Amino acid sequence: MTPSHPLETRNEFIARHVGPREAELGAMLETLGYASLEALTDAVVPPGIRLEKPLPLDEGLGEAEALAELHAIATRNRVLTSCIGQGYYGTHTPAPILRNLLENPAWYTAYTPYQPEISQGRLEALLNFQTLVSDLTGLPVANASLLDEATAAAEAMTFCRRLSKNRASNRFFASRRCHPQTLDLLRTRAAPLGIEVVVDDELALNDPSTFFGALLQYPASHGDIHDYREWIERLHAANALVAVATDLLALTLLTPPGEFGADVAIGSAQRFGVPLGFGGPHAAFFATREAFKRDIPGRLVGVSVDRHGQPALRLAMQTREQHIRREKATSNICTAQVLLANMASMYAVYHGPQGLKVIARRVHRLTAILAAGLRELGHTVEQQHFFDSLSLASGNDTAVLLDRAREEEINLREIDDQHLGIALDETSTPALVQRLWAVFAHDGQRLPDFAALADTPDALPAGLLRHTPFLEHPVFNRYHSETELMRYLRRLADKDLALDRAMIPLGSCTMKLNAASEMLPITWREFTGLHPFAPAEQSEGYRQLTAELEALLCTVSGYDAVSLQPNAGSQGEYAGLLAIRAYHESRGEPQRDLCLIPASAHGTNPATASMAGMQVLVVACDASGNVDIDDLRAKAEAHHQRLAALMITYPSTHGVFETGIREICEIVHQHGGQVYIDGANLNAMVGLCAPGRFGGDVSHFNLHKTFCIPHGGGGPGVGPIGVKAHLAPFLPGHRCLERRDGAVSAAPYGSASILPISWMYLKMMGGEGLTRASQVAILNANYIARRLAPHYPVLYTGSHGLVAHECILDLRPLKDSSGISVDDVAKRLIDFGFHAPTMSFPVPGTLMIEPTESESKAELDRFCEAMIRIREEIAAVERGDLDAEDNPLKNAPHTAAELAGDWPHPYERRQAVYPVAQLAEHKYWPPVARVDNVYGDRNLVCSCPPVEAYQ
Structure with a gap:
């Protein structure tokens, strides 16, 4: 936002996150026939669910301000040397892997x-x-x-x-x-x-x-x-x-x-x-x-x-x-x-098999020496054979020893009130071993001599030593210098098409800007260095971060409580249904085990319901893609004694704000069920409407979609859940939290180290910025739908012929008229330098497009022009000007190697690889041609070829 006074701090972030400039917004609105974003929003979002007031959030912070505030929070974490182990160990991230x-x-x-x-x-x-x-x-x-x-x-x-x-x-x-x-x-x-x-x-x-x-x-x-x-x-x-x-x-x-x-x-x-x-x-x-x-x-x-x-x-x-x-x-x-x-x-590539063995040997040698010294000090080490972890019968000294270790900036594992654990790792040193001896030495007791114990025998069982070689493949034996690894990582990245190259218009997946300022804190030591089971007083920064993030998510969603533990959207769904299941059981209604799921729902929904011990009953959709309310009512009435929940995605998976959502929620509530609103499409709602206010009892929020955690090539994801107050007692627990049962992830806060990304996004956007992001996401989707509608039918629209944040193009008629399939269009888009939209979901033979608010009008136009040019090529097939089988679509994508060889096709090379002029300035070259899926499944190979293949 532009400051009104030259001494006011300027929030530059919102304009950097939202792609279109003001002039571009005006041009797109004019294309749609609306005078303002607010007028478009009024036409898209049903008035019965619109928020009456702006989000009660502070004004967004500038990037430097937000980073400074977050750093102050991070410094409240106290990072000690961790010897807790229990599945979590210190490690050195090689700098070329961190950077590249x-x-x-x-x-x-x-x-x-x-x-x-x-x-x-x-x-x-x-x-x-x-x-x-x-x-x-x-x-x-x-x-x-x-x-x-x-x-x-x-x-x-x-x-x-x-x-x-x-x-x-x-x-x-x-x-x-x-x-x-x-x-x-x-x-x-x-x-x-x-x-x-x-x-x-x-x-x-x-x-x-x-x-x-x-x-x-x-x-x-x-x-x-x-x-x-x-x-x-x-x-x-x-x-x-x-x-x-x-x-x-x-x-x-x-x-x-x-x-x-x-x-x-x-x-x-x-x-x-x-x-x-x-x-x-x-x-x-x-x-x-x-x-x-x-x-x-x-x-x-x-x-x-x-x-x-x-x-x-x-x-x-x-x-x-x-x-x-x-x-x-x-x-x-x-x-x-x-x-x-x-x-x-x-x-593993960087260290290779020998490097890994060196690390492992060093960790074990330090542990063996540690154990020998502890025995010399009179302590009972309970293991005869071990690798890197020990337990001690510490008896009544347990609490004293834990405190002494913390005074030495070391965390030990508290197994119970009579036993302690110690785990060493790659970061451990001889100096740490000596500090540990000092912790366990009695007053006046002489410490063991490290050099004298250096030849302590290994404690690995002789009958279980490894004799089989591993990682013999060339990839694990070549890239051991930083130069070689850097170039290998660059070569791999050059083969891929990611958001740093072009728009990724995936419907339902919300591939938006992952801002650099949001990503910076995830490498801060105060966030990276903390063990998940460290004492609570050492993680006050994380506690503040999570509390603030939970409050922000409650505000934008309309729910009363949030759990950040689920470490994927699928786990959020699961935790939500477990909360519903526990709620019914607490009311003496364990027979409620039926979950209604619309036919258009995400595939995770029925799978999750099945895992939660529920039976799935599908609710039909009408011709417009909306939930068939009559079918819902009939099934809710017929199964009112067993009805546990309805799982519904809103806006719908068909990309529409269904006007009957309040009635849908009321029907389920009238028959004793709970409403689970899948938050996959929350990017169209933040600041405009809130699932916790129009009937939802629980939702999960994909932080890797709406709240800017990057997809990372298929993970990490974070899927926290928000619930109304009556479900709050049934949120996931953990042995490190006040409520101990019901854990859905190994760590109490799931993937905690990437939560700063979403905190930064919410803090920098503020209420006004979040609302604008939702409105521009809706605008961008409708702009694409309007531009492409003359060329491809838009399958579903809501009132006023508008969509929500995504639109579905119906390619099925083209398959009938030309033989060109949705796969052919998807692969041809690669020649234009684009990732394909979501294919054949939720309707087979369609493309679902979601541009997000981060894309500029220029990029939207570039995508539309590619799709229009592809439609022209399909028309040429329909007319017979292009061969029905040997054409640019059926053969896409085209590789540089194919271009340089003999050219067997009836169309020109230029049409294949430079279908629009601007590609001559910047061209993505796919490293392989269309992949044979059937061959891959029939000849399944899931690891690097054996070393003999390279000889």
């Missing part, structure tokens, strides 16, 4: 690689991640990451139940040696599914026959290393499957789980260069046997070929994914932690 990947918009603004031709760089990085996990775990198939270790363990539990031959059992065994946060999340996930989680000592278990599966921790949470081979054989004999939670760094020295019988290996890749960040985001992993590859949860990168027979990567077997399988899905997770998985993969 984490801080590089070519990596963090990229979208999920559903369009493989423009995603080869991040797909290769993910293939490296899968190879890293597969090699270290000894299991042949690994996925492209999951949300956190505890979530991966829960996925392993349901995976075992689905595939175990012990089908009569509903009991799952979990070792008491697992991380406590993992056990908590297992209990949360198990309850709605009728699974009984039995936590016990596996070494004392006599009869495993009653379990369909089991989870072990290797090394154990307290540090012990046990040989599980015989125990796993007994479980297999009882037709149970076995999952092992493990540590990738330890596996550079220890026998991998796949070699001693594990069916699944899960864990976190956090210590491979990803900061603690108060709990996240971090990339979890999931690996399994070849026989189970089609049931692995999450995404899977596979090797295929393009139309020229050249190797090309893609997401494999996408028909497994929840958004396609809906209520038949085995998981609702539709995302990964791609940015963090890529960091971990590049950490």
